[in-house]
Amino acid sequence: MPAPDSRHPYSPDELAALYPSNLRLHLVHVIFRHGERTPVVPRFQNAGLAPFWPYCQATSRFKAAVMEPEADWSFLTFQRRMETFGKKGGNVVAMGPGGEKDNVCPPGELTDRGRETTLQLGQRLRHLYVHQLGFLPENLGTQSECYLRSSPIARALESLEQVFTGLYPSANRSPMNPPLTIYTRSFAEENIFPNNASCRRLDQLSRAFAKLAAEKWNDSPEMQHLQSRIGKWVDGKIAVDGHPNLCGITDTVNATLAHGETTKLPNEFYEPRVREIMDDITVDEWYRGYSQSSEYRRLGVGSLLGDVKDRMLSSVNDDTNKDGRLKIGLMGCHDTTIAGLLASLGGFDKKWPPFTSSIAFEMFREKRQNKSRNVFSKLFGATNEEEGWYVRLKYNDKPVYVKGCKMAGRHLEGDESFCTLTAFKEIVEKMVPKDLKDECLRNMDKTGIPPIEEVE
Incomplete structure (x- = not known):
């Protein structure tokens, strides 16, 4: 958002x-x-949303440190253009919704x-x-x-x-x-975000809590409301673990809310009740573990x-x-x-x-x-x-x-x-692991949701 x-x-x-x-x-x-930023994955082209957005002026002002002959250093100034597959399979220049070729952002890039x-x-x-x-x-x-x-x-x-x-x-x-x-x-050593990719036990716990959220919400009245309002733009059933998953849908909604009118979804995506439900479910999926498990927090x-x-x-x-x-x-x-x-x-x-x-x-x-x-x-x-x-x-x-x-x-x-x-x-x-790498490999035989250990 x-x-x-x-x-x-x-x-x-x-x-x-x-x-x-x-x-x-x-x-x-x-x-x-x-x-x-732009959405991390382009979605909803069937709803008229452009896959590439022209909101990244920094791409015309890049400088790279380069080594010159005699081992001297200088800066190479350049601009970036995106390429993509054309309708017939050939490579074409990626363009924004108005035909823009410059300042085009790739997925997940910080925008102006x-x-x-x-x-x-x-x-x-x-x-x-x-x-x-x-x-x-x-x-x-x-x-x-x-x-x-x-x-x-x-x-x-x-x-x-x-x-x-x-x-x-x-x-x-x-x-x-x-x-x-x-x-x-x-x-591999990053700790500035929850690093599922480098911590097998954290990834296992995250999947368990995501499964719990799917069991709780997929057939709920709240999910049925989403289906009735935005389901026509989603292939199959909207679900926590759907394709796209609900978190991905929410990501696109939040990214479009922050930018221009030419990169907006249909109005139904922005209805207050729709946004409230999406936020409640994705928060429950991603963050319940922190309030419930000391291992998750560590x-x-x-x-x-x-x-x-x-x-x-x-x-x-x-x-x-x-x-x-x-x-x-x-x-x-x-x-x-x-x-x-x-x-x-x-x-x-x-x-x-x-x-x-x-x-x-x-x-x-x-x-x-x-x-x-x-x-x-x-x-x-x-x-x-x-x-x-x-x-x-x-x-x-x-x-x-x-x-x-x-x-x-x-x-x-x-x-x-x-x-x-x-x-x-x-x-x-109480939350600091004595050896993070070691703890990331422990308890792999323990499946499912750990016992509730509330934040003290």
Whole structure:
């Protein structure tokens, strides 16, 4: 679905409520879904939807690093055009719905709209953390203040580049700065999204929950409603495990909603009840496992949460405002990352994350420690180093209430959205696999749905 509506900056009253004067912001990690893209698979040409969309102007502005004679390096500027099979089997230039040959997007590519919304996310981060809070410097300082990471999928990397450009436009970056470092991993070692392809047990569990969703929904009144409204454009019966599957149909609907009128489906696809049913069923299929199985949480997002937690704990030992201290991490990821994190922490609204959705993990230090609260916190295992530290999550600018932080002594007095660092650490450590590769190969003899283990 389209990105969250751009909201106005926080008002002074909102800012004061969200950022109490007795807390000092110390570290931020922003994990965000990529921006709007084309459908990952072309569908519904029988409903008049063009297979190729002309929404990718970046394709006319590509540069590639190339080696010249004598081992010198330069940049090769080029534009890309897509080829496809013609009606008679020969190769032809792929064209958009109006005959466009340039700026044509392949399936799953970040579009101009996606670049716009991720740029806007970066601009919102700049306004908040630079202008309103004064947490980040006006101009980019040492690179060690920023941690940039993306999944190896192009739309996530390009979204990260756009978010960073919104946070630090070219006018606020010195040409004397060294090139940015952006971290990626191989697909086999990627943990920035639930990696079914490299984790056999996670894939097995995902298939089991998908089968459960099919058994629950395929013959339901809700699916019958979809069949009555959009079934004439689908070959066969609409189903969770149909062809196309319901998730694929939903993906195309959400992608078309975000773009121009020449790439729209018939009106029936956008009826509120149709969209509500599709969202409810696909969310149940993909994300029920996180709220029900501790193993699912560990294999899906536990490793990523562990990385965020480890940077927080390392930062506790560097409680200064000196130049060079890590202050912000930006991580370009996917919808399955966002929903998996929220569901694992008990703060999921059970709505599919829109394009450019973000979770900000903010860590704070108490300016003046309250002795009575420090004594109370020790009862819950806080170390001296962790006393007075808090973690707060915001999903699309709104605080997330982590389920395991609601108990007295595990949050900032008077505000349950601020977990104590100790409580957050304990919650996350229960999800972090000791050896992810090993756990991905365990329990393969256990078929079906695991026993219910609710998020604590």
